[in-house]
Amino acid sequence: MLYHIYGGDTIKIGFIGPGKVGVSLGRYFTHKGMQLSGFYGRNENTAKAAAHATKSKFYKNIHELIKESNILFITTPDDSISIIDNELSKFDLKDKSICHASGSLQSNVLYNAKNSGALIYSVHPIFAFSSKNTNLTALENIYFSIEGDIIENSPIIKLFNEIGNRYFIRNKIDSSIYHLANVLVSNLTLSLLDIGTNYLMKLGLNEEDALNALKPLIKGNIDSICDKGFSNSLTGPIVRGDLSTVKKHLSVLDNQDQELYKRLSINLLKIMAFKETKAGNISLDVNNDSSNEEMAITNLITKSSKHLEIYNILEGVN
Structure with missing residues (x-):
C-alpha cells in the first residue's frame, strides 16, 4: 500500500547520505509500505548500494532527488548538514519537507532551506544504528522525536502516523537536554560497561568471555528497569547497606574510577x-x-545508621 500527502500525490521519501542511519531508515520505511524515491551521496558506489538495498533509485545530482521527493532526510554527519542545507536552498523547495536526523542540532540549522520554501525538521530516531542491516522488527518498537514546523496535516506527522511508530514533539530550546539524555544512556553507558568489563578482565578473562559472563546481568537489569522502573529494580551493596563491601570496592578501584x-x-x-x-x-x-x-536523603540516613556511614564515606565525610 502507498500513502498519500493530503489525499493527493504519493509520499516519496528521499535520502541524502547513504550511511547506517539512512539505509536502515530507508529499508524500514519500505518495509512499512512507504515509497522511496532514492539516495544521493558524495560516494556514488555507496549511494548506488543504498539504492539497491532499498529497491529505490540512485541519483547523480541533488536537484533530481529534490524534484522526485516530497520528504528529504539528511542522514549525514552533523558537520555536513549546514553544507547540504546551503546546496538545497539553491532550488525551489515549496511543498517539500526537509529533515535532518541529528539529535543534537535544532531544525533551524536548515534555515536556508526554509527560506527557499521548505518545511524543516529535526527528526531523531532514538536508537543506536551500528549497521546498515538493522533488524527491521527492532525498529518497530523505537520512538522518534520531532522538532520543527509542526502544522496541521504535516507530511512528517502523517508519515509517522502511517508507519505506526510512537513519537513525541520537542522544543528547539530543549535540544541539548534531549541529546544529553540519549548520550548518557547510550554512549556513556557503553563507557561504563567498558570500565566494569575491564575489572573482570583483570582476572584473566578476555573481552569476549567477560562480556558473555556479564551479558545476563546487564540484560536482566535493563529488562527489570524497563518493566518495573528504577526504584523497584534496586539491588546491590549500596541498597543493602553493606558497608564493608563498599569499603572493599573503594580499596581496589583505580584512582581515576573512584x-x-x-x-x-x-x-x-x-x-x-x-x-x-x-x-x-x-x-x-x-x-x-x-x-x-x-x-529524602536526610530521612533515609536518619533512620538507617548503616546508610549514614555509607553516605559519609561516599561524600568524603570523616
Whole structure:
C-alpha cells in the first residue's frame, strides 16, 4: 500500500547520505509500505548500494532527488548538514519537507532551506544504528522525536502516523537536554560497561568471555528497569547497606574510577531515599527538586545508621 500527502500525490521519501542511519531508515520505511524515491551521496558506489538495498533509485545530482521527493532526510554527519542545507536552498523547495536526523542540532540549522520554501525538521530516531542491516522488527518498537514546523496535516506527522511508530514533539530550546539524555544512556553507558568489563578482565578473562559472563546481568537489569522502573529494580551493596563491601570496592578501584563510583553510588542512595520517602507518605515540594533530594536523603540516613556511614564515606565525610 502507498500513502498519500493530503489525499493527493504519493509520499516519496528521499535520502541524502547513504550511511547506517539512512539505509536502515530507508529499508524500514519500505518495509512499512512507504515509497522511496532514492539516495544521493558524495560516494556514488555507496549511494548506488543504498539504492539497491532499498529497491529505490540512485541519483547523480541533488536537484533530481529534490524534484522526485516530497520528504528529504539528511542522514549525514552533523558537520555536513549546514553544507547540504546551503546546496538545497539553491532550488525551489515549496511543498517539500526537509529533515535532518541529528539529535543534537535544532531544525533551524536548515534555515536556508526554509527560506527557499521548505518545511524543516529535526527528526531523531532514538536508537543506536551500528549497521546498515538493522533488524527491521527492532525498529518497530523505537520512538522518534520531532522538532520543527509542526502544522496541521504535516507530511512528517502523517508519515509517522502511517508507519505506526510512537513519537513525541520537542522544543528547539530543549535540544541539548534531549541529546544529553540519549548520550548518557547510550554512549556513556557503553563507557561504563567498558570500565566494569575491564575489572573482570583483570582476572584473566578476555573481552569476549567477560562480556558473555556479564551479558545476563546487564540484560536482566535493563529488562527489570524497563518493566518495573528504577526504584523497584534496586539491588546491590549500596541498597543493602553493606558497608564493608563498599569499603572493599573503594580499596581496589583505580584512582581515576573512584569519583565515578562514588557519584553513581550516591545516585543509588538518592533513588532509594525517594522510594522510602514515598512509602512513608512524606510530602514533597513539587517545585523544588534540590530540597526534595535533601529531605529524602536526610530521612533515609536518619533512620538507617548503616546508610549514614555509607553516605559519609561516599561524600568524603570523616
